Amino acid sequence: MKQIGSIGFGAVLAAAYAIAPPAVAGVESSKAAVAGLTSRQPAGVVSIMSDPALAEGRLVLKVVAFNSTSAPVAFGPGDINVSTMSGTSVGLIPLEQLIAEAQSAVGPQGEDRQVAMGHDPNNYGYRHLPHDGVGGSGALDVAGYSGAATPTSGVISPHTHATPSGGTGGDDAALQVQIANLNAAILQPMSIAPASAAGGQIVTEKLKFSREDHRALRVQVRFNGEQHEFTFTAPPAH
Secondary structure (H helix, E strand, O other): OOEEOOEEHHHHHHHHHHHOOOOOOOOEOHHHHHHOEEEEEOOEEEEEEEOOOEEOOEOEEEEEEEEOOOOOEEEOHHHEEEEEOOOOEEOEOOHHHHHHHHHHOOOOOOOOEOOOOOOOHHHOOOOOEOOOOEOOOOOEOHHHOOOOOOOOOOOOOOOOOEOOOOOOHHHHHHHHHHHHHHHHHEOOOEEEOOOOEEEEEEEEOOOOOOHHHOOEEEEEEEEOOEEEEEEEEOOOEO
16 A cells, blocks of 8 residues: 555545545535424324534524424423434433523632533524414425524533622622523423414533444434334534
């Protein structure tokens, strides 16, 4: 084998692979996931939209479901499973933990406040759509969802520091707004009415990939007795 410098061609390929893994057949790109992926089945339509970048290794994903039937359908985070391509399960961070992180990000008076400056909870969208939720292309109209047009900028992190401008009143008020936005945004158990769409956002635990995973994720969503599956490359880290 021809040598390149002091290392073999195979080592060069391995280094290149580490920088830019090759595309995997049947796996959508992270760019496609950011734009939105849709799965249609007789009883419903499910669409997902990824944040354009991981936040401290976490994936933020908007999940919206449209009920095509004439009866209400239960839906919640328990219906969503995230895993790597090798089958390793990726846990979802519950709302209670995100709220606890927001609360712990506010330190006592006189100390530096730990505020998630890169996180804009107002970008979290969660509401029921008053229409059928289906656009002209036949795909679920995620853009009609509050906050969907502007991807989320990150998740609650207790590790980003900010120096307070003084006092705790403003911090407390901001914290209450942040908690209210999380309550309104993160996907919780719900009932989706007939011919309506609803959903919210999920936040995963920190992603860990093996070489066999190719940084690809599988998201399986159970809705109205049907299975919707999406596979896509994880977005880059911030």
